[in-house]
Amino acid sequence: MEFFTTINSVYVMIGSIALGAMCGMLGVFGVLRKQGLLGDALAHAALPGIAIAFLIMGERILAGLLLGALVSGLLGAFCIQYLVKATKIKMDSAMAAVLSVFFGFGIVLLTFIQRLPSASKAGLDTFLFGQAAALLKIDVILMSSIFLFTLLVVFIFWKELKMFIFDSSFAAVLGFRSRFFEILFMTIYVLAILVSLQAVGVVLTAAMFITPAAAALLWTKRLLSAVVLSVVFGSISSASGAYVSIVAEGMPTGPVIVMAASVIFLFSFMFASRGGIVWKAIERYKYSKKVNLENLLAKLYRDTESGVNKWQRSDISLIMLWRLRSNGYINSGNEITLTKKGLVSGFKVVQKHRLWETYLVERMNFSHDHVHRDAEIMEHLLTDDVVEKINSILGNPKVDPHGKSLKMK
Amino acid sequence: MIIVILATLTCALIGNFLVLRKLSLMGDAISHAVLFGIVMAFFIVGTLHSIWFFILSVLFAVFLGFIVQWIVERVSISRESIIGVVFTFFFALGVLLIVQFAGNIHLDTHAVLFGSVEFSVFERFVFLSFDLGPKSMWTLGAVFLLNIFLIKLFYKELKITTFDPNFATSVGISPKLIHYLVMFLTSITVVTAFEAVGAILVVALLVVPVVTSYIFNKRLNFMIGYSLFFALLSSIVGYLFSVYFDVSVAGAVAFISGVILCFVVILYKMFAYEQTN
Amino acid sequence: MKKTVFEVHDLTVAYGKKPVLWGVDFSIPEGSLVAVVGPNGAGKSTLLKTAFGLLKPLSGWAKFFDKNYSDVRNKIAYVPQRESVDWDFPATVFDVVLMGRYGHLGWIKRPKKSDHKKAMEALEKVSMVEFKDRHISDLSGGQQQRVFLARALCQEADLYFLDEPFAGVDIVTEKAIFKLLKDLKNDGKTVVVVHHDIQTVEEYFDWLVLLNVRLVASGPLKSTLTKENLNAAYGGRLDILSKAQELFANK
Numbered sequence: 001m002e003f004f005t006t007i008n009s010v011y012v013m014i015g016s017i018a019l020g021a022m023c024g025m026l027g028v029f030g031v032l033r034k035q036g037l038l039g040d041a042l043a044h045a046a047l048p049g050i051a052i053a054f055l056i057m058g059e060r061i062l063a064g065l066l067l068g069a070l071v072s073g074l075l076g077a078f079c080i081q082y083l084v085k086a087t088k089i090k091m092d093s094a095m096a097a098v099l100s101v102f103f104g105f106g107i108v109l110l111t112f113i114q115r116l117p118s119a120s121k122a123g124l125d126t127f128l129f130g131q132a133a134a135l136l137k138i139d140v141i142l143m144s145s146i147f148l149f150t151l152l153v154v155f156i157f158w159k160e161l162k163m164f165i166f167d168s169s170f171a172a173v174l175g176f177r178s179r180f181f182e183i184l185f186m187t188i189y190v191l192a193i194l195v196s197l198q199a200v201g202v203v204l205t206a207a208m209f210i211t212p213a214a215a216a217l218l219w220t221k222r223l224l225s226a227v228v229l230s231v232v233f234g235s236i237s238s239a240s241g242a243y244v245s246i247v248a249e250g251m252p253t254g255p256v257i258v259m260a261a262s263v264i265f266l267f268s269f270m271f272a273s274r275g276g277i278v279w280k281a282i283e284r285y286k287y288s289k290k291v292n293l294e295n296l297l298a299k300l301y302r303d304t305e306s307g308v309n310k311w312q313r314s315d316i317s318l319i320m321l322w323r324l325r326s327n328g329y330i331n332s333g334n335e336i337t338l339t340k341k342g343l344v345s346g347f348k349v350v351q352k353h354r355l356w357e358t359y360l361v362e363r364m365n366f367s368h369d370h371v372h373r374d375a376e377i378m379e380h381l382l383t384d385d386v387v388e389k390i391n392s393i394l395g396n397p398k399v400d401p402h403g404k405s406l407k408m409k
Numbered sequence: 410m411i412i413v414i415l416a417t418l419t420c421a422l423i424g425n426f427l428v429l430r431k432l433s434l435m436g437d438a439i440s441h442a443v444l445f446g447i448v449m450a451f452f453i454v455g456t457l458h459s460i461w462f463f464i465l466s467v468l469f470a471v472f473l474g475f476i477v478q479w480i481v482e483r484v485s486i487s488r489e490s491i492i493g494v495v496f497t498f499f500f501a502l503g504v505l506l507i508v509q510f511a512g513n514i515h516l517d518t519h520a521v522l523f524g525s526v527e528f529s530v531f532e533r534f535v536f537l538s539f540d541l542g543p544k545s546m547w548t549l550g551a552v553f554l555l556n557i558f559l560i561k562l563f564y565k566e567l568k569i570t571t572f573d574p575n576f577a578t579s580v581g582i583s584p585k586l587i588h589y590l591v592m593f594l595t596s597i598t599v600v601t602a603f604e605a606v607g608a609i610l611v612v613a614l615l616v617v618p619v620v621t622s623y624i625f626n627k628r629l630n631f632m633i634g635y636s637l638f639f640a641l642l643s644s645i646v647g648y649l650f651s652v653y654f655d656v657s658v659a660g661a662v663a664f665i666s667g668v669i670l671c672f673v674v675i676l677y678k679m680f681a682y683e684q685t686n
Numbered sequence: 687m688k689k690t691v692f693e694v695h696d697l698t699v700a701y702g703k704k705p706v707l708w709g710v711d712f713s714i715p716e717g718s719l720v721a722v723v724g725p726n727g728a729g730k731s732t733l734l735k736t737a738f739g740l741l742k743p744l745s746g747w748a749k750f751f752d753k754n755y756s757d758v759r760n761k762i763a764y765v766p767q768r769e770s771v772d773w774d775f776p777a778t779v780f781d782v783v784l785m786g787r788y789g790h791l792g793w794i795k796r797p798k799k800s801d802h803k804k805a806m807e808a809l810e811k812v813s814m815v816e817f818k819d820r821h822i823s824d825l826s827g828g829q830q831q832r833v834f835l836a837r838a839l840c841q842e843a844d845l846y847f848l849d850e851p852f853a854g855v856d857i858v859t860e861k862a863i864f865k866l867l868k869d870l871k872n873d874g875k876t877v878v879v880v881h882h883d884i885q886t887v888e889e890y891f892d893w894l895v896l897l898n899v900r901l902v903a904s905g906p907l908k909s910t911l912t913k914e915n916l917n918a919a920y921g922g923r924l925d926i927l928s929k930a931q932e933l934f935a936n937k
Contacts, residue, residue, distance in 0.1 A: 031486065031487070034487045036487075036489060036490040037489055037490075037492070037493050040493065083674070086678060087623075087624045087677065088623060088624060088774045089624065090774075092431050092433045092434050093433040093616055093620050094620075096433035096437050096612055096615075097613075097617050097670065099437070100610065100613030100616065100617065100663055100667075101613060101617060101663055101664060101666065101667030102667075103613075103663070104613055104660045104663025104667065105660065105663070105667070106660070107656075107657050107659070107660030108651075108656045108657055108660040108661050110657075110660075111656040111657040112654065115656075129504065203441075203500070204497055204500070204501060207493065207494070207497035207498075207501070210490050210493040211493070213490075214486050214490050214491070214494050218484060218486070251508065252504065252508065254501065255500075255501035255502070255504045255505045258498060258500075258501035259498070259501050259502065259505065262494065262497070262498040262501070265494055269480070269483075269484070277483055359926065360709070363926075364708075364900045365900070365901060365902065366711075366900070367711070370696050370709055370711065371709075373696075374708075374709055377934070378930060378933075378934075380937075381933040381934060382933065383933070386926065386929050386933070389926060389929075390926055393926065429776075562794060565785075565791075565797070566793065566794075568777075568785070569785050569788055571775065572771065572772070572775045572777060572782070572785070573766065573771050573785070575740055575766045575770055576766055576785070576837075577788075578739060579739075579740075579789075580759065580841070581756070581759050581789055581792075582788065626776050628777065628778060628781065629781075631776070632776045
């Protein structure tokens with residue numbers, strides 16, 4: 001018995017990981033197409049199918065239940081499309097309506113089943129919140145095969161899927177092929193949902209498709225990286241859920257998996273290199289440091305234009321002194337002087353400022369008194385190649401609109 | 410049965426503005442995530458029978474809208490997906506808390522999802538030692554009246570900000586404020602109805618009768634009126650259905666509202682077909 | 687010297703992170719019929735939206751009759767783009783036109799008989815009285831535009847802003863709308879139109895604003911509609927400027 005449990009645990013783990021991976025992978029496509037919640041609707045719509053299948057079969061045969069779920073889910077998808085096409089009803093309310101009506105019907109059937117004397121109706125409940133620990137070997141084999149199948153499909157049609165998501169206008173031009181992919185995508189999506197139902201449950205399947213994918217998209221915008229990352233996140237989440245549900249009896253798997261995925265999302269939200277807020281805050285801080293330093297260098301350069309070559313230590317704050325020195329911009333002694341490097345760097349900032357002002361006035365019809373504020377910002381943003389370009393367009397001017405020199409002394 | 414009727418009517422009323430403002434899925438999200446708010450409020454306050462419980466739950470629901478907005482502004486992921494992430498998180502957390510700590514009576518998972526109308530009849534509202542009927546009836550009634558009052562008061566603002574928010578801003582009516590109003594009304598409605606019909610079915614009540622009415626109505630006041638009619642019809646027939654077949658009340662009402670929607674869609678298509686011929 | 691009714695100063699507005707209006711500066715004299723033109727993405731609609739407070743500028747301001755927008759709201763009418771609205775909303779033509787009176791009513795108050803009368807008068811001016819109980823989704827593009835115009839008319843404003851009112855509209859409606867605009871001008875009102883079609887500008891307008899992220903030119907139509915200005919506005923993307931937009935967005 002002990003041994004059996006252990007082996008079974010392995011199967012549960014494998015199944016869960018396969019599940020998490022598959023949902024993570026497909027989830028990226030769903031989120032990018034803004035159809036994340038469609039998975040929610042379809043999962044809820046599957047419930048009555050499960051109940052009816054059970055009533056017909058009389059016992060809990062997984063394949064039969066899943067077939068029922070499939071039919072019911074597809075029926076739900078059809079209803080949504082029909083409502084949107086045939087009436088004024090918009091997509092979001094159609095989804096909410098179908099979701100809740102089908103689910104309500106499913107609940108009716110479930111409560112009806114509960115009154116029946118037949119013994120094997122337990123376990124239908126697991127479809128609500130999921131119970132990974134209840135997975136049998138055969139379930140896992142089914143799940144893994146479907147996972148491999150979807151993996152294959154995604155692999156083969158990778159290019160087309162990519163185009164389909166990012167450039168649906170182009171895809172529309174292709175007409176028939178676009179329809180085909182719409183259906184294909186819908187089918188593997190529904191299959192994945194079906195497979196999730198047992199482990200995660202109807203109510204929370206949506207999260208499997210959305211949260212790991214959303215977390216992945218905070219790290220990268222490139223499709224391949226997002227998919228890989230999402231697969232990883234999804235697998236970790238569902239493995240955690242499976243583990244907990246094996247160890248703690250009676251704990252529904254769905255919520256644990258969602259919690260794990262949400263924690264990953266939270267972490268990504270804060271620290272991810274593209275979208276994370278902590279990251280962005282750090283970037284902002286670095287930028288303002290750069291701006292402060294450049295402003296100081298510019299001021300020093302302008303001082304040299306009026307003949308000042310030395311400054312007192314007390315004129316500049318300690319932090320800035322330190323920064324200037326560590327970058328090799330100043331020589332320090334009792335008095336501060338600019339190094340050649342410092343002089344050139346200061347000039348560059350000032351040049352960018354004045355050059356931008358010139359460009360605005362000569363090419364953009366700005367008036368003299370409107371250009372300063374703009375140049376204050378742009379002087380830190382213009383890159384050297386852009387400066388060259390501007391210079392060549394303007395014909396290498398010597399002075400800016402205020403008469404200040406554009407050339408180094 | 411009165412409780413069910415009241416719940417259905419109240420949800421349908423505010424549901425009009427959720428559907429018209431394309432906030433149906435937000436309504437779905439609130440009705441799930443509010444579970445967490447309710448559980449937390451229960452833990453903090455210690456009892457379901459206090460006004461603080463109610464207030465905290467509503468605050469949480471309103472807070473939810475802000476969280477979603479806050480996140481949406483900081484990332485480049487679609488709003489709909491963020492809603493999905495946030496509400497599943499809170500709902501999962503709520504379920505976990507229930508399973509772990511609350512164990513039974515009012516807060517078991519079944520009751521949470523599907524409501525416990527059957528049982529709430531036993532919680533009566535006792536005032537001056539008069540048994541005035543089930544407490545739920547009074548709270549739902551109060552919320553219903555509040556909804557009617559506020560919607561009537563701000564009717565034209567609701568109308569204009571839903572139809573053309575840009576134009577509304579230009580004439581000095583703030584769509585943002587009205588949005589908060591709608592979210593607030595949705596929150597108190599959801600929290601109150603939750604007890605009677607549970608999380609998922611609140612969605613049905615918010616959306617289905619409204620959508621049924623939306624199909625064929627040309628004017629807002631008629632749309633609202635018909636949505637209330639369909640809500641009433643669904644609740645009465647649904648309740649009778651559930652009694653006859655001995656099944657979940659909430660599920661039955663949701664299901665029947667869907668059946669009514671089907672009928673109306675079929676009738677509409679037939680009528681439209683006749684018109685063009 | 688004509689009074690300035692609308693003035694924009696050094697206006698920089700970003701859409702997302704990228705600036706779509708950069709340091710825009712111009713003023714409109716009273717009684718003009720103004721066309722604001724420029725290529726797509728030139729910031730024309732953004733200009734209007736910022737003026738009404740729908741968007742916040744990064745810098746600069748817009749003034750109406752030398753005051754802030756919120757102080758003179760009731761003298762200004764805004765007609766947004768037709769596609770910014772969901773025409774499936776349950777409302778009749780009359781319902782929508784009546785909304786034009788909401789600004790004068792303020793919060794909570796209900797429309798009175800006099801408001802209903804003004805709405806009817808506006809409907810007459812756009813020849814849509816027979817449609818007054820028609821559902822707005824049953825209208826053609828031109829009819830929808832007329833409804834929007836009627837709504838603006840019953841606002842009884844002195845300054846009118848219209849965002850692409852002639853787009854997707856049949857020629858009969860186009861001429862009818864233009865006649866109405868001309869009538870407004872003759873009554874001393876000022877009309878500013880974001881126009882999509884540079885070809886018809888000469889026929890209808892007397893003041894031109896050429897916009898392409900920054901102001902290209904602004905002035906009386908005849909003198910502003912030059913080849914040079916048109917080139918500057920429409921002659922392909924300005925590399926430097928778009929590079930600058932990018933750099934700004936990424937900082």
